[in-house]
Amino acid sequence: MRADPAERGPAQQRSIRSELTALLLLCTVGSVLLECLLLVESLSGQLSGLSPALLAQTHAALFGPGRAGSLPLLFLQASLLPLALGTVVSVLLSVLLARQYARPLAALSDTLARLASGDLSARPASAHAHSESAQLARNVARLGERLQAADAERRYANAAVAHELRTPIAVLRARLAALQDGLVPLSAAELGKLARQLEVLTRLADDLQLMTQTELEPLPLALQDCDLAALVSEVVANMTAASADIRLHLAACPLVRGDAVRLRQVVSNVLDNALRYSPPGLPIQVRVWAEQAAGTPGPRACIRVEDAGVGVPDSALPQLFDRYFRADDSRTRSTGGSGMGLAIVKAIVEAHGGGTSAARSALGGLALSVWLPLLSASDGALRS
Secondary structure, three states: OOOOHHHHHHHHHHHHHHHHHHHHHHHHHHHHHHHHHHHHHHHHHHHHOOOHHHHHHHHHHHHOOOOOOOHHHHHHHHHHHHHHHHHHHHHHHHHHHHHHHHHHHHHHHHHHHHHHOOOOOOOOOOOOOOOHHHHHHHHHHHHHHHHHHHHHHHHHHHHHHHHHHHHHHHHHHHHHHHHHOOOOOOOHHHHHHHHHHHHHHHHHHHHHHHHHHHHHOOOOOOOEEEEHHHHHHHHHHHHHHOOOOEEEEEOOOOEEEEOHHHHHHHHHHHHHHHHHHOOOOOOEEEEEEEEOOOOOOOOEEEEEEEOOOOOOOHHHHHHOOOOOOOOOHHHHHHHOOOOOHHHHHHHHHHHOOOEEEEEEOOOOOEEEEEEEEEOOHHHOOOOO
């Protein structure tokens, strides 16, 4: 049975304080003894350098004629009072310092114990701004924030995935039950409806597998020279054939080093996100170009997809590519989607050494951008 961290904290504080006090006292006692030995040794050395006559006169003056006595011990006895006072002061300082240093350490220990027991809201109290304990407290606070965020993401992911699984499974069960009871005739159209629900389940399973894979290890890529413009044109043509109004603008034909299958998935996911939230009848604009942006190590290929949808709040723009993030939960649930599409885009693009960004579109909706490093000019990165 685990002890309550609240009950364990004072005992830990006393233990840490006792250890620090004992350590400081040992250092103090050791320094006092060493000082005494050095004092005796120093006095003995100085007295040995005196002439016998002067030494005898000094001895007689201090102890009386014909009486025995040790000059080093006499001086040592005279120093005992200052040494005793110094020892007492050192002991008091040791106790105070031990209390001072034990308090933040015990608080950090208590915070870590609460985090370990599942209380992810536990945070250490702030310490002096420039002390080592303050830096340790900030690190523990960041650890708690990361753990709390990961736990919230895990809970949200479980709810999102459960919701996305429930819908196609419910449809499959209903249609299979209708077929089994003879309420619906078995036909090619009915089998097509079942196949579409299985495609939803398969895509969700593939997305979950990819997200898990990117968390555990680097994403494996089959790299080759890819004509990004041709690749985007192919994906756009397939979606346009499905009655999507997509307008493509090619300013250059850049070559990138990448995995063609994964890059098609990137373009498809970004376009699918735009189509999902665009009003019917309004076009989606796709631009592909190459540029040398400030602050980048070399030229890069850019893809920007803009829609005329309702957009998202400015505060949500930096989080659009986060796992399971939904700017409008009710809207996303009504239109479908598990919140993994753009997160997969980010994982694939970053595995290629690129980046992603989101901004407001001049069309009124979102402008989602993806950039990838180009091949060097000597390899024919740009072609007219």
